[in-house]
Amino acid sequence: MHLRDLTGPEQLKRLTPAELAELAAEIRRVILETVAANGGHLAPNLGVVELTLALHIVFDSPRDKILWDVSHQSYVHKLLTGRLHQFHTLRQYGGIAGFTDPRESVHDHFHWGHASTSISAAVGMAKARDLAGDDYEVVAVIGDGALTGGMAYEGLDHAGQDKTKLIVVLNDNSMSIAPNVGGISNYLARIRTGPSYQRVKHDVAEALRQIPFVGSQALDLVDRLKEGVKHLLVHNMFFEDLGFTYLGPVDGHNLAALQDVLRQARSYPGPTVVHVVTTKGKGVPYAEELPDKFHGGGPFDVATGRTGPGAVTYSEVFGRTICKLAAEDQRVCAITAAMPDGTGLSRFARQFPDRYFDVGIAEQHGVTFAAGLAKGGMRPVFAVYSTFLQRAYDQVIHDVALQNLPVTLAIDRGGLVEDGATHQGVFDVAYLRAIPNMVVMAPKDENELQHMLYTALCHEGPATLRYPRGKAQGVPLDETLQQLPIGRGEVLQEGTDVVLVGLGTMARVCQEAARLLAEKSISAMVINPRYVKPLDADLLLAAGRQVGAVVTVEEACLAGGFGSAVLELFAAHGVDARVTRMGIPDEFVDHGKPAHFLERYGLTPEGVAQRAEQLLLQVRADLSAQPARPKRTVRRVGAKAAGSERP
Ligand SMILES: Cc1ncc(C[n+]2csc(CCOP(=O)(O)OP(=O)(O)O)c2C)c(N)n1
Structure with a gap:
């Protein structure tokens, strides 16, 4: 049987072991070739080929619900559920998503990409099933990395006590993106390498059966003895103590063993954990050897796994700068939530192992841990x-900002990314600027990034800087770091007809737009605001008053964003300028090249220039209609009334 002949997962149940092995090999080939061409998550998917086949053989999807935690490892599931023919469009605009998405298939139940959520959702679905009197199965597949996230334990805690029937499949490959960390990870390693729990349980029961006892008290004693010996032999039965039946560990590449254990789990009435041990990158030597490099990323050469030479990224400049600062100041610490490479902290980890902390996929803990470090006199930088960071919003407000602690949040991937709605970094500007005490910065290029990091570390309170994914601008880097006065922007270019205010990398886009406008004899002033909070009120108010037409541009959501801050400022000070805000509208942004969406939202030099021209047309229309404009007066009165509203 070839993958192309598979019309649905139900056909898998009729295949022989040899046919299934062939299918597994073909799946690996298709995934390797597609990811090499399009980028995506290679190693996680290669590791779950047999597990996914077994799940679809034992369960009846979509009647039974299989929930993939994060869902970056759902490619095999996609191929088995009718998406082979579109699979070559993986992660492209309009194509197959890199994560599960109910819009794509009835076999996908959630559109998600953040870790540690599957158990809570599974408990909810299982409860809904019980309330409706239904009897389908609910299966959450969660990796050992995702199991470092606190929410996974909230789900386990609830399910263990509630006794609702559900199956948690723990896909344990000892890797998060990087090697997994933490006590639970060590605990799983002990189970993996220790005697099989099932065998111990069976052997103990057999041994005790040989001892002649009479009466119920004696049977009771046998039970207690069994528990005691089991605990002695199998270190700390964490899942069973929580109320789950634990099955495993089982070889995650042995299809027959997987089917057996899943059938067993299916037959149990309560919550079950099935511990499956897999090899990340299975079947492709370079991915097995470097599972972190091949966790997820851009295209590569199929034969060798090699990628092209990479340009300098914002993350790298951040990584180098924090090393420089840590060498000069013993208080500087760095924190990551399981993303040492992605955030550029690998070099720091090697150079300053004592001051480097990988806390696992635990953003909430990461923020409050940083608060603790700051309280103890350190200068923590959480790169996330x-x-x-959305995960840790309350911790940012309650544990950092309210305490006014000198914690720096280095916010990477601020703006659009290829991965889609689950990963877009577009809400941060809006959600951070609402927080008292918080300084919010956005560098126009990598040189400014290094000065901003230094500024944040010199600041006696909480500070954030947000910068985009990928290639930096390629500007020279100053040797000496300087503090950028807090709340002060810079004028990049003077002009008299229109003001273009570009936040972060949009400053460059505005400079280009100004050049296009100059070709049409329109004189544009360009401002790099540097700070979302506090705003450079003097500069922006003066520009608004003098020029009267302002375009704000941000790669972030419009609702509550930087442009909104400018509008609030103008309203509070009675500035009667025409303002056009450009940014991400009120919608989730799908997967696809960021350039595609930047174009769609007009966040390009041409788009900004066009909007500026439209604005000028409106201003001219306003001016010609001025005598009959009572609305302007009303607005000014309104603004005065709001004068107490301090920006
Ligand atoms: C809240 C959150 N933080 C970070 C990430 C980034 N991330 C995606 S997959 C992953 C590792 C997951 O490891 P594991 O669950 O063991 O799955 P594996 O890839 O090893 O199969 C991380 C850290 C995320 N998706 N969600």
Whole structure:
């Protein structure tokens, strides 16, 4: 049987072991070739080929619900559920998503990409099933990396006590993106290498059966003895103590063993954990050897796994700068939530192992841990992707900002990314600027990034800097770091017809737009605001008053964003300028090249220039209609009334 002949997962149940082995090899080939061409998650998917086949053989998807935690490892599932023919469009705009997405298939139940959520969702679905009197199975597949996230334990805690029937499949490959960390990871390693739990349980029961006892008290004693010996032999039965039946560990590449254990789990009435041991990157030597490099990323050469030479990225400049600062200041610490490479902290980890902390996929803990470090006199920098910081919003407010602690949040992947709605870093500007005490910065290029990091570390309170994914601008880097006065922007270019205010990398886009406008004899002033909070009120108010037409540009959501801050400032000070805000509208942004979406939202030099021209047309229309414009007066009165609202 070839993959192309598979019309649905139900056919798998009729295949022989030899046919299934052939299919597994073909799946690995298709995934390797597609990911090499399009980028994506290679090693996680190669590791779950047999597990996914076994799940679809034992369970009846979509009636039974299989929930993939993070869902970056759902490619095999996609191939088995009718998406082979579109699979070559993986991660491209309009193509197959890199994560599960209910819009794509009835076999996908959630559109998600953040870790550690599957158990909670599974408990909810299982409960809904019970309330509706239904009897389908609910299976959460979660990696050992995702199991470092606190929410996984909240789900386990609830399910263990509630006794609702559900199956948690723990896909244990001892890797998060990088080698997994933490006590639970060590605990799983002990189970993996220790005597099989099932064997011990069976052997103990057999041994005790040989001892002649009479009466119920004696049977009771046998049970207690069994528990005691089991605990002695199998270190600390964490899952069973929580109320789960634990099955495993089982070889995650042995299809027959996997089917057996999953059938066993299916037959149990309560919550079950099935511990499956897999090899990340299985079947492709370079991916097995470097599972972290091949966890996820851009295209590569199929034969060798080699990638092309990479340009300098913002993350790398951040990584080098924090090393420089840590060498000069013993208080500087760095924290990552399981992303040492992605955030550029690998060099720091090697150079300053004592001051480097990988806390696992635990953003909430990471933020409050940073608060603790700061309280103890350190200068922690938590490097985290914008989208994952969303997890720790309360910790940022409650544990850092309210305490006014000198914690720096280095927010990577601020802006659009290829991975889609789950990963877009577009909410940070809006959610951070609402927080008292918080300084919010966005560098226009990598040189400014290094000065901003230095500024944040010199600041006696919480500070954030957000910068985009990928290639930096290629500007020279100053040798000496300087503090950028807090709340002060810079004028990149003077002009008299329109003001273009570009946040972060949009400053460059505005400079280009100004050049295009100059070709049409329109004189544009360009401002790099540097700070979202505090805003450079003097500069922006003066520009708004003098020029009267302002375009704000940000690679972030419009609702509550930087442009909104400018509008609030103008309203509070009665500045009667025409303002056009450009940014991400009120919608989730799908997967595809960021350039595609930047174009769509007009966040390009041409787009900004066009909007500026439209704005000028409106201003001219306003001016010609001025005598009959009572609205302007009303607005000014309104603004005065709001004068107490301090920006
Ligand atoms: C909240 C959150 N933080 C960080 C990430 C980035 N991330 C994606 S997959 C992954 C590792 C997951 O490891 P594991 O669950 O063991 O799956 P594996 O890839 O090893 O199969 C990380 C850290 C994420 N998706 N969500």
